Amino acid sequence: MDIKALDKALAELTKRKEELAAVDYNNPKYDEMEDALHDLEDDFQEQFGAKLEEILQDVHDEFCSDNDVLMPVAYLGKGVVVDADDYPGKDTKLVLAANPPRIILTVGQEKQETIWTAK
Template structure:
């Protein structure tokens, strides 16, 4: 798997979702940006979906075996709220209301979410304010 290509595609998708999240429905650009985003998501799932679904199945089996695995784009943050330099790279994060809600065995009765973020490609488990990296592309 091309790590750089996946990372670039993730960054572009997250940026497009962030762009859309800042528009109101009555904005003249909303429909066009939304359509661009859907096309990007379709292309992303076609290009990287099989690989990421295998990763997601493995992660789900360890932390949330009762939760269904969804398309990789469902795990993306809804908007970008953290972009901070870490060395020469940017660390991308997101709010706890993004990603996919899962039934994490380790955290019963708590809202647990899985997020797919970039730089480098990785999955983050969030429970409240706690964040844990559960997979990182080597």
């Protein structure tokens, strides 16, 4: 997997998601921005999806075995809520982030742990 390309794609997707979130749904540009984001997500899934899903499966097996693996783009931004085995009853999420490409386990506001980094 081309880590530089992955990092660039993650950064661009994150930027576009943030831009869309900042635009009101009634804004005339909203639909255009949303369509562009979906196209980027489709390209990302096609290029990196299979490998990232394998990695996410390993992460799920180790940290949150009761949760299903979702498409990698679901983990961008705010992340995916999971039931972390080591933190029962806590608000835990898995987040896919850039710079460098990594997966972060967040536990509420008090803890963030990088549990996978692209190499």
